[in-house]
Amino acid sequence: MSSTVCVLRRHEIAWHPMETLVVDHPLVAHKLTALRDVRTDSPTFRRLADELVTLLAYEATRDVRVTDVTVETPVAPAHGVRLAKPHPLVVPILRAGLGMLDGMTRLLPTAEVGFLGMIRNESTLQAETYATRLPDDLSGRQCFVVDPMLATGGTLAAAVQFLFERGAVDVTAICLLAAPEGLAHMDKVFANSGKPIRVVTAALDERLNDSGYIVPGLGDAGDRLYGVV
Ligand code: URA
Numbered sequence: 001m002s003s004t005v006c007v008l009r010r011h012e013i014a015w016h017p018m019e020t021l022v023v024d025h026p027l028v029a030h031k032l033t034a035l036r037d038v039r040t041d042s043p044t045f046r047r048l049a050d051e052l053v054t055l056l057a058y059e060a061t062r063d064v065r066v067t068d069v070t071v072e073t074p075v076a077p078a079h080g081v082r083l084a085k086p087h088p089l090v091v092p093i094l095r096a097g098l099g100m101l102d103g104m105t106r107l108l109p110t111a112e113v114g115f116l117g118m119i120r121n122e123s124t125l126q127a128e129t130y131a132t133r134l135p136d137d138l139s140g141r142q143c144f145v146v147d148p149m150l151a152t153g154g155t156l157a158a159a160v161q162f163l164f165e166r167g168a169v170d171v172t173a174i175c176l177l178a179a180p181e182g183l184a185h186m187d188k189v190f191a192n193s194g195k196p197i198r199v200v201t202a203a204l205d206e207r208l209n210d211s212g213y214i215v216p217g218l219g220d221a222g223d224r225l226y227g228v229v
Contacts, residue, residue, distance in 0.1 A: 019198035020183055023059050028052065032202045035176070036218045045224045046099060049148065052176060052202060053103025057144075060174050060200040061108065064088060065142060086140050089114050089168075093147040093159055094131060096222040100146035100174065111144070116162065118155045127158035139167035148221035150178040150199065151214055153185030160190070160197060170196035176221070178204050179214045 034040055035048045066081035087110050092101045094117040105111060117131030135141075143163045150156055150173070160171045173186075178201040190197050205214045218224065 019196075020178070020204075021059060021198065021200045022178075022204050023056055023200065023202055025055065028055050028202050031055070032176070036216065038219070040224075042224065042227060049099045049176065049221075049225065050103040053100040053146065053174065054107055056174050056176075056200050056202060057104050057107045060144060060172050060198075061088075063170075064108075083108075083110055087111055088142045088144060089135070089138065091116055091134065091143055091145045091159070091163065093118055093145065093155060096149070096225060097145075097147045099221070099225040100148060100176075104144060104146055104174070108144075116145075116159050118159055120154065127155040129158070129162060132162075134163075134166065137167055138163060139169075141168050143168045143171045145171060145173045146175075147173065148176040148225075149214055149217070150175040150182035150186075150201065151208055151212055152179075153182035153189075156182065157186055157189045160186075164193075164195055170198075173197070173199045175199060175201045176203075177201060177214050177217060179208050179217075180204065180206075181208050 031048050031052045035045060035052065040048070065084040067084045068079065069082045070077050070079050088108055090101065090104045090108065090111045091114045092098050094115060101113065105113065114134035115131065116129060116134065118127050119130050120126070121128045145156065145159055145163070147156055156173055160173065163171050178199060183199065186197070186199065205217055207215050209215050213219070
């Protein structure tokens with residue numbers, strides 16, 4: 001009897017320009033559908049978001065840096081790998097990104113965590129940083145930004161720019177949902193930057209509506225995670 005070994009290599013994943021990966025998996029689609037449903041209450045929403053992030057993080061960390069190590073099994077030495085130092089940095093964007101933090105650190109327990117609070121300045125319409133808790137020097141760091149909704153892309157672009165300015169070597173954004181307008185904005189901002197940036201998402205939705213919500217989307221991610229405050 002013959003058996004088949006299937007190894008998923010990076011070039012076999014559907015990377016789009018600017019390295020956007022829409023994770024095509026029935027479990028991801030199943031959880032995302034329940035997350036979108038307006039009848040899903042906050043506790044269930046939080047649990048589903050958490051589970052979904054872990055699935056997305058699995059693909060998002062495909063290029064995480066490792067170093068070769070050898071360990072002793074009870075039988076013999078075995079060659080393997082360990083996450084390289086400096087350890088990756090996970091950066092949730094406040095407030096909704098907090099709902100994705102546990103799912104990330106479950107998969108990357110040795111990662112460090114930094115925080116970025118971003119808000120849109122209503123006069124300039126530019127995203128501005130109102131809170132940071134990050135190492136000053138991110139030289140050599142791989143960063144994973146978590147923010148559930150890539151809508152206009154203004155906040156994410158500003159966050160990614162901030163990390164590059166501190167020396168990050170590459171940045172991967174993990175978003176539950178993305179809008180074409182947001183991806184186009186990221187493309188425009190970073191196309192000629194020569195910086196490695198990628199976006200990993202569970203779905204690419206149709207568009208933004210006039211209020212800046214993703215359609216069909218899932219509504220306000222922060223409100224659905226934490227209630228309207
Ligand atoms: N932020 C959200 O929470 N939802 C959207 O649809 C767009 C931005």
